[in-house]
Amino acid sequence: MTFTFAVTSTATAGHAPEPATAKEILLLKVGTASIWLMTALGVLHPYYRQVGHQWLSRLGLPDALMWLTCVGELALGLAILALPPKGWLMALQLGAVASFTLILGALDWHLLVHPFGMLSKNYPFLGLVLALWLIARE
Secondary structure (H helix, E strand, O other): OOOOOOOOOOOOOOOOOOOOOHHHHHHHHHHHHHHHHHHHHHHHOHHHHHHHHHHHHHOOOOOHHHHHHHHHHHHHHHHHHHOOOOHHHHHHHHHHHHHHHHHHHHHOHHHHOOOOOOOOOHHHHHHHHHHHHHHHHO
16 A cells, blocks of 8 residues: 655745735734633633632742733733734743743643643644744745
């Protein structure tokens, strides 16, 4: 049994692919921002606050930090929508996700490989953030 794969490309032989359109970049921005915005709004749900309290108390941190973090995530989501993709914005996102992932992963390493994506969902999200930045630079 033989498998063959066809790769479709907009590039012709010897030519680079065309840069992303403004619409394509906007779609990437909306996708990225929506994750930050939805995460920020999660604090409005009691279960989110309950789980957040459990993790923060393990770290000896006050619940107010959860609210502050969600305000920051809301601001980040709005900045992604309002501003052109910039290196500092990408670095801020990568730093925030890496920080959350490392801190919670250190408390419970199972979260890093959880089948329901407790933290493992962050891996493809980091790819999305990086892709948006690289594509917008073209």
